[in-house]
Amino acid sequence: MTEQTLSLQQLAAPDGTCYGCGCSHPSGLHVQSHWDDDGVHLLCRHSPDPTFIGWPGLVYGGLLAMLVDCHSNWTAMAHHYRAEGREPGSLPRIDCVTGQLSLTYLKPTPMGVELLLKARVEGEVGRKSRVICEVWAGDVLTVTADSVFVRVDTEKLKRQAHGDA
Numbered sequence: 137m138t139e140q141t142l143s144l145q146q147l148a149a150p151d152g153t154c155y156g157c158g159c160s161h162p163s164g165l166h167v168q169s170h171w172d173d174d175g176v177h178l179l180c181r182h183s184p185d186p187t188f189i190g191w192p193g194l195v196y197g198g199l200l201a202m203l204v205d206c207h208s209n210w211t212a213m214a215h216h217y218r219a220e221g222r223e224p225g226s227l228p229r230i231d232c233v234t235g236q237l238s239l240t241y242l243k244p245t246p247m248g249v250e251l252l253l254k255a256r257v258e259g260e261v262g263r264k265s266r267v268i269c270e271v272w273a274g275d276v277l278t279v280t281a282d283s284v285f286v287r288v289d290t291e292k293l294k295r296q297a298h299g300d301a
Contacts (some may be wrong), residue, residue, distance in 0.1 A: 139171065142144045144171075146168070148206065156205065157207075157210065165268040177254050179252065180203070180207045185197075189247055195246070197241060200278075203251070204269050205234055207232070208269045208281060208283050208285065209234060212257060230286065231287070232286060239279055239280070239281045240282055242279060242280060245279065254269065255269035255286070259277060264287075267283050268281070268286075
């Protein structure tokens with residue numbers, strides 16, 4: 137992963153408003169995901185702000201879930217772009233939503249340590265992608281996740297959510 141390259145979020149959704157990964161959210165986390173040099177995994181580095189403390193000295197578990205959710209979702213979307221031989225940001229835009237988010241908290245995640253999220257698509261059936269994600273605090277694996285993301289038409293989804301479909 138090279139630090140000079142734009143993240144998938146910057147390439148595919150520079151106008152994104154998600155609190156976790158939206159580039160244009162004024163106070164969001166601005167999660168940024170990049171392809172690993174292995175071409176299989178997406179990587180994300182994040183240093184939690186002290187605002188997101190759980191127990192003294194530990195990262196709040198809800199923040200870890202948010203990081204995993206956003207990064208894993210982008211892993212699914214990046215996988216779809218690659219499978220179609222398209223660059224992120226090409227039209228039509230590819231969007232996914234969380235179908236199932238399942239985290240296992242293995243060890244406490246300490247504050248003050250940069251986190252590395254490492255995710256890959258494990259399988260795909262139709263519009264659904266299974267994503268495996270790990271959260272590392274230094275060389276300690278603190279969280280694993282096994283989740284499902286669903287490819288969607290976000291305009292249709294918005295209409296359904298507001299009872300317009």
